[in-house]
Amino acid sequence: MKKENEFEIYGLKYVFPTKPTVVVCLDGSEPEYINFAIKKGLMPNVENMIEKGEYHIAKSAIPSFTNPNNISIATGTPPKIHGISGNYYYDPSKCEAIMMNDVKFLNTKTIFYYYQKLNAKVAIITAKDKLRSLLGADLSFEHDMAVCFSAEMADRATFTSNGISNASKWLDKPVPCVYSSDLSEFVFAAGEKLLNEFKPDIMYLSTTDYIQHKYDIEDNNALEFYQMVDKYIGKFLENNISLIITADHGMKPKHNKFGKPNIIFLQNILDHYLKEKCLKVILPITDPYVVHHGALGSFATIYFHEELDIEKISNFLKNKQGILEVLNRQEASSKFELPEDRIGDLTVISEENMTFGTSPEDHDLSLLKEPLRSHGGITEQNVPFIINKKINITNTKSLRNFHAFHYATLASKI
Numbered sequence: 001m002k003k004e005n006e007f008e009i010y011g012l013k014y015v016f017p018t019k020p021t022v023v024v025c026l027d028g029s030e031p032e033y034i035n036f037a038i039k040k041g042l043m044p045n046v047e048n049m050i051e052k053g054e055y056h057i058a059k060s061a062i063p064s065f066t067n068p069n070n071i072s073i074a075t076g077t078p079p080k081i082h083g084i085s086g087n088y089y090y091d092p093s094k095c096e097a098i099m100m101n102d103v104k105f106l107n108t109k110t111i112f113y114y115y116q117k118l119n120a121k122v123a124i125i126t127a128k129d130k131l132r133s134l135l136g137a138d139l140s141f142e143h144d145m146a147v148c149f150s151a152e153m154a155d156r157a158t159f160t161s162n163g164i165s166n167a168s169k170w171l172d173k174p175v176p177c178v179y180s181s182d183l184s185e186f187v188f189a190a191g192e193k194l195l196n197e198f199k200p201d202i203m204y205l206s207t208t209d210y211i212q213h214k215y216d217i218e219d220n221n222a223l224e225f226y227q228m229v230d231k232y233i234g235k236f237l238e239n240n241i242s243l244i245i246t247a248d249h250g251m252k253p254k255h256n257k258f259g260k261p262n263i264i265f266l267q268n269i270l271d272h273y274l275k276e277k278c279l280k281v282i283l284p285i286t287d288p289y290v291v292h293h294g295a296l297g298s299f300a301t302i303y304f305h306e307e308l309d310i311e312k313i314s315n316f317l318k319n320k321q322g323i324l325e326v327l328n329r330q331e332a333s334s335k336f337e338l339p340e341d342r343i344g345d346l347t348v349i350s351e352e353n354m355t356f357g358t359s360p361e362d363h364d365l366s367l368l369k370e371p372l373r374s375h376g377g378i379t380e381q382n383v384p385f386i387i388n389k390k391i392n393i394t395n396t397k398s399l400r401n402f403h404a405f406h407y408a409t410l411a412s413k414i
Helices: 031-039 044-052 066-075 111-117 129-135 167-171 182-197 210-214 220-237 266-274 310-318 329-336 401-411
Strands: 006-009 012-015 021-025 054-059 088-091 096-099 122-126 146-150 202-206 242-246 263-265 280-282 299-303 323-328 346-350 355-357 382-387
Touching (some): 012 111, 012 401, 021 066, 021 401, 031 044, 044 220, 044 242, 044 382, 054 401, 066 111, 066 129, 066 202, 066 401, 088 280, 088 299, 111 202, 122 129, 122 182, 129 146, 167 182, 182 202, 182 210, 182 220, 210 220, 220 242, 263 266, 266 355, 310 323, 310 346, 323 329, 382 401
Parallel strands (some): 021 202, 122 146, 122 202, 263 355
Antiparallel strands (some): 006 012, 054 382, 088 096, 280 299
16 A cells, blocks of 8 residues: 555655655766775775665666756656657657757656655755756745755856755855866755755755766876765765765767777768768757767667668668667667657667767867767666665666665665
């Protein structure tokens, strides 16, 4: 029998937490970043957290991009259910690529919505503003029951709630540059203050992967970033909380031995092969923040004219070096739990060290100062799943990053 203080989503039970429950999404955190920082003695608080709790490797949703996975974590469901299959999808009827950062594209309610219905206090802080409206969808900000803002727009009164008319002033920190690790530190600092002042029942913190795109695991900039993260994790753990650290996706090098990006320009290849323009190649990694990745990722979806032989085109692409998988619409929807109406006729995934572009003229790579690192495919699907309580998760092979709030709220009972 269902209890009044719990609910179920996608076959998993969510109980009302008995202590503040926090999920941290460390954007782009390939597990080796954390492993190496611990090895170097730079994350003693996370190491202690692991010793007292559990450390597993979970799978992200595919595509392994920021928006689909943050919304999966926020809803407890894969993209097939919540509808956000990337930053963009293509509407053939309008011949238009449409950005999916509007609430109207969200097909289900968030975990935060259901907890607020149980009178839980909810706090959500995201680094980039592109996620704010989706994460805060359908929340009521009356009676000091919710806070939801982005570090990127922290000085905008219209983007804040719970009486925080200016989050930057409230935190006494300037709004950071969007291309910096300071954006993530702002998220952690605001989370620490909210834990002490707002005292949320449920809190979600989502950072940015600027550092992971630019620097490899052993780089001092990456090590300094994870040392900063550990400092705040230590402060969080001074409170009696349930805490899970996970990520939206991993990160892999996508360059050759000379440091040049490895790119398959799908639009060019297909236009040449077909002797005409295929309808549209969509790179769902594309968003307003392309300086650190050049809109190059390991997942693409392709739309064709109806009269074309898609199976023949699929076989052609499967034989191209650097391509790992080519699936038709139904296969991709089934295998990766993707919404059929928001993916193309073909879904293409690259090998570990390869990315997809459309055409060379569509990508300004002049701002890529370091060798390209990116994500989106199967090889970036492994993410950390660290819990500060020992709850003995047994089905680790099926563990997903979007199980975070299910396990975090269960752990709050310990």
